Amino acid sequence: MAFLGHYNYYIVVVLMMIGFYVVIARGNMVKKIMGLNLFQTSAFILFISAGKIMGGSTPILRDGVEVYSNPLPHVLILTAIVVGVATTAVGLALSVRINEAYGNIEDDLLSEEEPDDFALTQEPSRDDDSS
Amino acid sequence: MTLIEWMPFSVLIPLIAAPVCALLPGRVLPWTLTFVSVLASAVICALVLPMAVGEGPLSYAFGNWPPPVGIEYRVDAVNALLALLISAIATIILPWARVSVNDEVPDRQGPFYALFLLAMSGLMGITLTGDVFNVFVFLEISSLSTYALIAHGKNRAALLASFRYLIMGTLGATFYLIGVGFLYIQTGTLNMVDLAERLPALADDRAIRTAFGFIIVGMGLKLALFPLHRWLPGAYSNAPSMVTVFLAATATKVAVYVLLRLVFSVFGVEFALAMPFEEIFFTLGAVGIFFASLSAIKQTSLKRMLAYSSVSQIGYIALAISLISTAGLSAGLVHIFNHALMKGALFMCVGAIVYRIGSDRFADLGGLAKQMPLTMLAFVLAGLSMIGVPLTAGFISKWALISAAIEAGNGYAVGIVLIGSLMAVIYIWRVVEIAYLQPAPDNADMSRRREVGLSMLIPLWILIAANFYFGIDTRLTLDIATRGAEVLMGMTP
Amino acid sequence: MRNNGILRIVARFLIPLILLFALYIQFHGEYSPGGGFQAGVVFAAGWILFVLIYGLEAGLKVIPQRAMVVVMACGALLYAFIGLLGVLLGGHFLDFAPLLPSAPKGAQQAGIILVEFGVGMTVATVVMLIFTMFAGRKSQIHLIDGIPDSEPVTYPEMNQDNSANQSTDTAAETRD
Secondary structure, eight states, rough: OOOTTTTTHHHHHHHHHHHHHHHHOOOOOHHHHHHHHHHHHHHHHHHHHHHOOOBOOOSSSOOTTOBOOOOOHHHHHHHHHHHHHHHHHHHHHHHHHHHHHOOOOBBBHHHHHOOIHHHHHHEEEHHHOOO | OOHHHHHTTTHHHHHHHHHHHHHSSSSSHHHHHHHHHHHHHHHHHHHHHHHHHOOOOEEEEEEGOOTTSEEEEEHHHHHHHHHHHHHHHHHHHHHHHHHHHHHHHOOOOOHHHHHHHHHHHHHHHHHHBHHHHHHHHHHHHHHHHHHHHTTTTTTTTHHHHHHHHHHHHHHHHHHHHHHHHHHHHHHHHOOOHHHHHHGGGGOOHHHHHOOOOOOOHHHHHHHHGGOOOTTTHHHHHOOOOHHHIIIIIIHHHHHHHHHHIIIIIIIIIIHHHHHTHHHHHHHHHHHHHHHHHHHHOOSSHHHHHHHHHHHHHHHHHHHHHHSSHHHHHHHHHHHHHHHHHHHHHHHHHHHHHHHHHHHBGGGGOOTHHHSSSHHHHHHHHHHHHHHOOOSSHHHHHHHHHHHHHHTTOOOOHHHHHEEEEEEHHHHHHHHHHHISSSSOOOOOOTTTOOOOOOHHHHHHHHHHHHHHHHHHHIIIIIIHHHHHHHHHSOOOO | TTTOOOOHHHHHHHHHHHHHHHHHHTTTTSSOOOOHHHHHHHHHHHHHHHHHHHOHHHHHHHHHHHHHHHHHHHHHHHHHHHHHHHTTTSTTTTTTGGGTTTTTTHHHHHHHHHHHHHHHHHHHHHHHHHHHHHHHHHHHHHHHHHHHOOOOOOTTTTHHHHHHHHHHHHHHHHOO
């Protein structure tokens, strides 16, 4: 089954698209952050699964082990995970403060609620999009 | 220690100063530490620049692990110029920013300046590093601190703008990360020089082409290329003035640099020519110049107008890159440098106005030239540079762009640049008309309408002077940019 | 939860083990899976479990918020100091070989343990700070829920929280 030989990549693609869809389609900010996390996680899995070698051991130096998985993606993704945690924390903190300032965290409602600032700019930017 | 060993400290000094700064109490201490570390960074960059231009790439291996195993900082004409630009702009902004920050962020300035240091060192790190994953890490350091800085804005809309930028910025960075993942899977290396050596053999590989696409889109989000620019006006117009000046002058430019470095040095010119890179960037650049200028003309507040103008200026840079020639690239690099000077000066004027009258709406600006003559004169001069009047820096970059377009036989590009300049005349003139010719609005608080102090005027006029100096003496900008373009086009980084 | 006997007993049993396990991961990180990141998060998780059961006030009595901020910055600075020590002794940044010229392998080990200790300190306190700030704000949200406020309420801790995260990132960047 060559088609399923790289099933990890199919999982990555599916996760990535679910996450991306949630970020675009959902107005709730917390849901947007969840989508963003899913999207980032798919990229992490892409890295990690690529570092695995079939039949390879954990990358610890010891006797009798010749083939082991590539440890570099793990370290890279550790860093990326920290970045992801930081992004989530900042995003949630902003959501909390937006909730305090506006009373809700629905992006669509907030666009309407900011008539002074956003309505003015909505006009030209809509022009941009339609062109 | 030799100069090469000092080079990474232009990133490390602000980076290490940041946690110290976060702990400092009061207002004077954090500012002083920030200023000293940024100044030190600028001095190092200024010393490194001639060496990088003269002797070619300087390499510094972290932890003494030789590249491509270890992380390497690699400095040539392109990133030395950009690093000097970032640190010099930061150094000029800080004295200007002090009163403005006291006004807009009255409490807990230690963490605020710490965030600024992190943002600055992140941008410096992106510029200097020679490792594609390291670019991602520094990108996120600078982006995360930028989100927090934008959220410091006085208006509650700043929170929304910051959140929207966070979503777009993280998407962009993750796209970039996926692209890097594909590159790493196919080549097994993250070092830029190493990648450049291994990629030509894989030029027909579909994964590599996918990686190219992901990286272009990711960086396109970060640099606010035309259809991906929606986050920029909100972020620029709601952030504290100091943050706006710094971001407008540097942040998008660094993303442009990453794009240039990866497309031309790592993937290579042949690869870019084989992909529809030229057509996409030309179209998006041209449409972006036109529509962003149109949006700028429609705006009714200064910061938002200038933000859209920034989007259109990025269109010029995209147009210059799309020519894929040494002349085009050097025009793009010169415009990166010059645009930082003029947009920095323009946003400093706006910051001074906001500091005095507390608003940047056109309706509140009437007759302001009488009360703030020096600030408004600076605005007019920087505006002239924006339009591209001879003797200003803006003229040099537009001239370089037009001659590159003529050299490439691209008549459309010449026309678009001319139309864009005419539209810039319109939106700059609107402000001039309001400030010089219209009377003050009835509800204006005349007691607040007076010229700002010297601490704001001197940095502002230094930037104005630089606009004219680099409009006349092009040795630093045009020559180094041409050299940088040759480095990018010709050889490995 | 404070009065639930089972939770209290289990937590009393588990929390020391979690903290001990965190220290194990911390100090065996240089030659086996582990290191500052993982250890810091596990350590913070132990503390968060404590807070969930005994309340935030009791948790903050153990480690006051101000102390967390200081430890956070100190962790990042320890990392930077060890890195700079390599420069002062004539090597490159984060070059551990000059620390113990006679034993290059031991120098690497010592350098990594010290650097990872800084990372662990920072990560643990940052995770605790994030938790503390979100947990500490809950009551305030309920108070003004649904009432739009023209001026954003400024809670200065928020900014600190962000800067804290970046310190971890900066520590992270040298690992890849």
